[in-house]
Amino acid sequence: MISDKLFTRRDLAFWLFEFGDVASTLSLPEYSECSTDDIEAMLDAVIDIAEREFVGMADLLDANEPRLEDGRVWNHPRLKPALKAYINSGFFSAGFSPQWGGMGLPYSVSQMLSVPTMAHAGTGVGYLFITAAAANMLDVVGSTEQKARYLPKLVSGEWFGTMMLSEPHAGSSVGDIRTRATLQPDGSYHLRGSKMWISGGDHDLSDNIVHMVLAKIENRDGSLTPGSAGVSLFLVPKYRVNDDGSLGEHNGVVISGLNHKMGQRGIVNTVPVLGEDSPCVGELLGQPGKGLAGMFHMMNEARIGVGFSAAQLAWFGYRYSLDYAKERTQGRLNPDPSTPPVEIIQHADVRRMLLAQKAISEGGMGLCSYAAALVDQARMGTEPEQQERAALLAVLTPVVKSWPSMHGLEANHYAIQVMGGYGYTRDFPVERMYRDNRLNEIHEGTTGIQSMDLLGRKLLKEQGAGLKVLAAAMLSTAAEASDYPQLKAWGKALEEATARLNSTSQALAEAAATGQLSAAMANSVTYLDMTGQTVVAWIWLRMALVASQALAAGSSEEDFYHGKLSACHYFFRYELPKTQSQAELLLSMDTTCLDISDGGF
Numbered sequence: 001m002i003s004d005k006l007f008t009r010r011d012l013a014f015w016l017f018e019f020g021d022v023a024s025t026l027s028l029p030e031y032s033e034c035s036t037d038d039i040e041a042m043l044d045a046v047i048d049i050a051e052r053e054f055v056g057m058a059d060l061l062d063a064n065e066p067r068l069e070d071g072r073v074w075n076h077p078r079l080k081p082a083l084k085a086y087i088n089s090g091f092f093s094a095g096f097s098p099q100w101g102g103m104g105l106p107y108s109v110s111q112m113l114s115v116p117t118m119a120h121a122g123t124g125v126g127y128l129f130i131t132a133a134a135a136n137m138l139d140v141v142g143s144t145e146q147k148a149r150y151l152p153k154l155v156s157g158e159w160f161g162t163m164m165l166s167e168p169h170a171g172s173s174v175g176d177i178r179t180r181a182t183l184q185p186d187g188s189y190h191l192r193g194s195k196m197w198i199s200g201g202d203h204d205l206s207d208n209i210v211h212m213v214l215a216k217i218e219n220r221d222g223s224l225t226p227g228s229a230g231v232s233l234f235l236v237p238k239y240r241v242n243d244d245g246s247l248g249e250h251n252g253v254v255i256s257g258l259n260h261k262m263g264q265r266g267i268v269n270t271v272p273v274l275g276e277d278s279p280c281v282g283e284l285l286g287q288p289g290k291g292l293a294g295m296f297h298m299m300n301e302a303r304i305g306v307g308f309s310a311a312q313l314a315w316f317g318y319r320y321s322l323d324y325a326k327e328r329t330q331g332r333l334n335p336d337p338s339t340p341p342v343e344i345i346q347h348a349d350v351r352r353m354l355l356a357q358k359a360i361s362e363g364g365m366g367l368c369s370y371a372a373a374l375v376d377q378a379r380m381g382t383e384p385e386q387q388e389r390a391a392l393l394a395v396l397t398p399v400v401k402s403w404p405s406m407h408g409l410e411a412n413h414y415a416i417q418v419m420g421g422y423g424y425t426r427d428f429p430v431e432r433m434y435r436d437n438r439l440n441e442i443h444e445g446t447t448g449i450q451s452m453d454l455l456g457r458k459l460l461k462e463q464g465a466g467l468k469v470l471a472a473a474m475l476s477t478a479a480e481a482s483d484y485p486q487l488k489a490w491g492k493a494l495e496e497a498t499a500r501l502n503s504t505s506q507a508l509a510e511a512a513a514t515g516q517l518s519a520a521m522a523n524s525v526t527y528l529d530m531t532g533q534t535v536v537a538w539i540w541l542r543m544a545l546v547a548s549q550a551l552a553a554g555s556s557e558e559d560f561y562h563g564k565l566s567a568c569h570y571f572f573r574y575e576l577p578k579t580q581s582q583a584e585l586l587l588s589m590d591t592t593c594l595d596i597s598d599g600g601f
Contacts, residue, residue, distance in 0.1 A: 002051055005323045006119040006316045010560060011362070012043060015369040016112050018546050025106045025376045039109055042091075049089050050116035053082040058122025061266035062432050066203065068258050073202040073268050079124050080205050086117060087157035092128055096135065100151040108372035111308055118312055123266035123436060127160055127200050129305055134161025134212050137298035141233065141286040149241060150210055160206040163298055164195045164213040164236075164272065171197070172449055174292065175228035179215040179274060181282060189234060189282045191215050192275035194256075197443070201270030202238070202255045208247060209238040212298065213274070213282060214291050225289070233291035234282035236274070252280035263435030302444045303401035304371055310440040311364030314408035317415035317433045318357035324419050324428075325350055344418070353414040359540070359567045359575065360411040364404035366539040371400045388469050395458045395466030396535070398450035403532035405440035406447060412437050451524035454531060459505055460512050460520075467505060474498045474538045481541055484548050486565070490541055490572045497534045497579055504530070504583045511589055519589040530582040537576045544568040 003009075016022045016039065023036055057078065064076045086092060095110030096102025105113075117125050135154040138161075139147060153159040170176040179193025191213060195201075202209065213234045216224040224230055240248040252275045259269040274280040286294045325345040332339055333346060344350045374393040378386060412434040416423035423430045441447050458466055475498055481491030508527065512520040547561035547568075555561060 002055060003047060003116060003119060004319070006319050007115060007312075008319070009043060009047060010557075011365070012112055012115060013040070014546075014560075015365060016043075016109065018550070019366060019543050020108055020369050020373050022106065022108060022373070024380070025108065025373065028376075028380060030104060031106060034105065039105075042094075042109075042113055045089070046091050046113050047116045049086060049091070050120050053085045054117055054120035054124075057082060057120055057124055058266065059426075059429055059432060061122060061124045062263075062436075063426075065260070065265040066258065066268035068255060071255060072204065073255060073258070073270065074204050075124075075268070079266075082121065083125070083128065083157075083205060086125075086128075091117075092132070092157050093155050095132070096155045097139070100135075100139070100147075100155040102155050106376040108369060108376050111305075111372045112369065115312060118309070119316055121266070122432070123264040126264070126267035127203065127205055128157070130163065130200050130302075131157070131159075131161040133298045133302050133305070134163060134210060136301055137163075137212060137294065138210075138235070138285070140297045141294040142235070146235065146283060146285070149245065150235070150237075153208070154210060158206060159208040159210055159237075160200060160203070161210045161212065162198060162200045163295065163302075164198050164201070164211050165295065166195065166197045168194055168196045168271075172446060174214055174231060175226070177214055177216065177231065178224070179213070180224060181215040181217045181232065181234060181284075183217065184281075189215075189217070189284060190275055191234060191236060191252075191280040191282045193273075195272045195274065197259065198270045198272055199267050199443075201268065201272045202253075203268060207239075208241075211236040211238070211253065211272075212285070212295070214295060215282070217288055228292050229289055231291040232288050233285040233294040235285050236280060236282040240281060250278075252276070252278040262438060263432065264439050299444060300397055303397055303450075304368065304375075306440050306444045307364070307371070307400040307402075307404045308368045310404035310408040310437055311361060311368050313433045313437040313440075314357065314361035314404065314411035315365055317412045317430050318354070318361045320428070320430055320433075321357065321415040321418040321423070322354055324422075325354060328419075350418055353418050355567065355570045356574070357411040357414050357418075358563070359571045360407045362543075362564075362567060363536040363540050363571060364408055366543050367396075367403065367536055368400055370539060370542075371396050391466040392469045392473065395454070395470055398445075398454045398458070398528065399532045399535050401445065402441070402447045402450040402528055403536060405437070406529065406532075408440070409434065409437050447525060447528070451528035452521070455508065455521060455524040455527050460509060464505055464509065467502075470535070471498050471502055474534070477538055477541050477545070480545060484545070487541065487544055487548060490537075490544065490568065493572050493576060494534075494537055494541055497537060497576055500579060500583050501531060501534050504586050507587050516589060518594060519591050522589075522591050522594050523586055526582050527586055530579045530586070533575055533579050533582075537571055540568040540571045 026034055061076055066073050066075050091113055093102040094105045095107055098104045154161055165174050167177050181189040181191050183189055213236045214231050215234055216230045217232050237251055240251050242248045254273045255270050256273045257271040261269055326343055328344050329341040330344050331341055333342055374389050378389050415430040422428055478491040478495040481487040508520045543564050547564040551561050
C-alpha cells in the first residue's frame with residue numbers, strides 16, 4: 001500500500017480500538033447505531049479516498065502556493081475537486097451532529113479518520129479543519145436562527161469557515177485589538193479594521209466563507225473598552241445571506257495581501273481589511289463583551305488539532321525515513337571491504353534516531369488520541385466523574401498543543417538526519433514536513449502562552465485541581481504496571497516522576513503566594529516541558545500495558561507489540577530522566593533570564 005511510507009493502518013487501529021478503547025465511547029446512547037466494525041470499514045474507505053484523490057498533493061501545494069489576483073485568492077486547480085470528493089464521501093461531516101447533516105461520530109474517531117488525508121494532502125486539508133472548528137463554535141454560541149442559517153451549509157462543505165483574531169499590532173494579545181463594531185438600527189453591526197495571519201481568509205474552494213471575527217463594540221462616545229472585557233464575537237460572511245438562504249452582495253471584506261510562509265503553504269494566509277471600501281456587516285455571536293469566551297470554544301478544539309497535526313507530521317517523517325533506512329545501503333559492519341554494504345538501519349546511530357522518532361511521534365499520537373477520547377467521554381459516568389474528566393482535559397490541553405509541537409520538530413530533524421543529504425533536498429518530503437511542523441509551536445497560542453496557561457492558570461489560579469486528577473491517573477497506571485515484571489521498573493520511575501512534578505508544582509505555588517510570582521513564572525516553559533515529558537511517559541506506559549497484555553494473550557503480532565515496548569523503554573531511559581534537571585532548575589527559582597539587562601543582549 002502506497003500509504004505505508006507515511007502511516008500504518010495497524011497503528012491507527014491500535015490507537016482507536018486497543019489503547020483508545022473506542023468501544024466504551026460507543027456505549028453512549030448517541031453512538032448506538034455505530035459499531036467497531038463500522039469504524040474499521042470507514043478506516044479502509046478513507047485510506048482509499050486519500051490514495052485516490054490526494055497522493056502527491058502535499059508537495060504539489062508546497063511548490064505552488066496560493067496566489068492573489070485582482071483581490072481574490074486562487075489555489076492550485078487540483079485541490080478543489082479533491083476536497084470536493086472528500087466532502088462528498090461524508091468524512092468531513094463525520095463528527096457533526098445528525099441535526100445539521102453530520103454522521104455524529106465520536107470526536108476521537110473523526111480525528112483518526114483525518115490522518116490518511118493529512119498524510120497525502122498536507123496542509124491543503126487545513127481549510128476543512130478551520131471550517132469544522134468554526135462550525136463547532138457556532139453550534140455552541142450561536143442563536144437558534146444563526147445555527148439554522150449557517151450550520152447546514154458549513155457541515156455540508158458548501159461553505160467554508162475561518163477565525164479572525166490577530167491584528168498587525170496585536171498577535172497573541174487579543175485584548176489590544178482595534179477592529180471596531182458599530183451598532184446599526186436593524187441590530188446588525190458594521191465592522192472596520194485590519195486583521196493579520198488569517199488562514200483561509202479567501203479562496204476559490206467554496207461558495208461562501210463564514211468568518212468568525214473578534215472586534216470591540218463602540219461605546220456611545222466612540223471609544224473602545226480596553227482589554228479583553230471589551231472583545232465581542234461576530235459572524236461575518238464573505239457574501240451576505242438573504243432571508244431565503246440565497247447569497248446576496250459581497251460583504252466588505254477585502255484581502256490586501258498574503259503572508260508567504262516558511263511552511264504550511266497548502267493553505268493561504270491572508271491580510272484582510274474590513275469595512276474600508278464598503279460596509280462590512282456582521283452579526284453578534286453570543287453576548288457583548290463575551291467574545292473571548294466564545295472564541296475559546298474554537299481555540300481549545302484548535303489547540304488539540306494543532307497537537308494532532310504536529311504528532312502526525314512527526315509520525316509521517318518517521319515512517320518515511322524508516323522506509324528509506326531499510327532500503328538505502330551504505331557502509332559495512334564487517335571491516336572487510338569486499339563484503340557488500342548494509343542497509344543503514346543496521347548502523348547504531350541510525351537506529352538511535354529512528355527509535356527517538358518512534359518514541360516521540362507515537363507518544364504524541366497516543367497523547368492526542370487520549371485527549372480526543374476525553375472529549376468523547378465527558379458525558380460518561382457520574383457527575384463527579386464527568387467533572388474529573390473535564391478538569392483532566394483542561395490541564396492536558398496546553399500539553400497536547402505544545403509537547404508534540406516542540407518534540408515533533410525534533411523528530412522531523414532526525415528524519416532529515418537519517419536520510420543525510422537526500423533528506424535536505426526537496427526531492428524528498430521530510431524537509432517539507434520539518435517546515436510545516438515549525439508553525440505548530442507558534443499558531444493557536446505559542447508555547448510560551450501555553451506554559452503561562454498551565455502554570456499561571458491551571459496551577460496557580462485554579463489551585464492545581466486538574467493536576468491533582470492527572471497525578472492520580474498517572475499513579476494508578478504506575479501501580480498497574482507493577483503487576484508486570486517487564487514494566488515494574490518503568491512504573492516505579494513514573495511514580496517518582498509524578499512525585500517530582502507534584503513537589504515542584506507545590507513549591508512554585510508557594511513561591512507565587514509569598515511574593516515571588518515573577519521567579520515562579522520565569523521558567524514556565526521548562527515547567528510545561530517537564531509536565532509534558534512526565535505525561536508522555538505515562539502515555540507510553542499505558543501503551544506498554546496494552547502491548548504486554550496482547551503478548552501475554554498469545555498475539556501473533558510479536559514485532560508490533562515488542563516495538564511498543566522498545567519505544568517505551570527508550571522514552572523512560574532517554575527522555576523521562578530529563579525531568580530531574582528540569583525540576584532542579586524550577587525549584588531554584590532561577591531568574592537568569594530576567595536578570596540580564598536589555599543592553600546586555
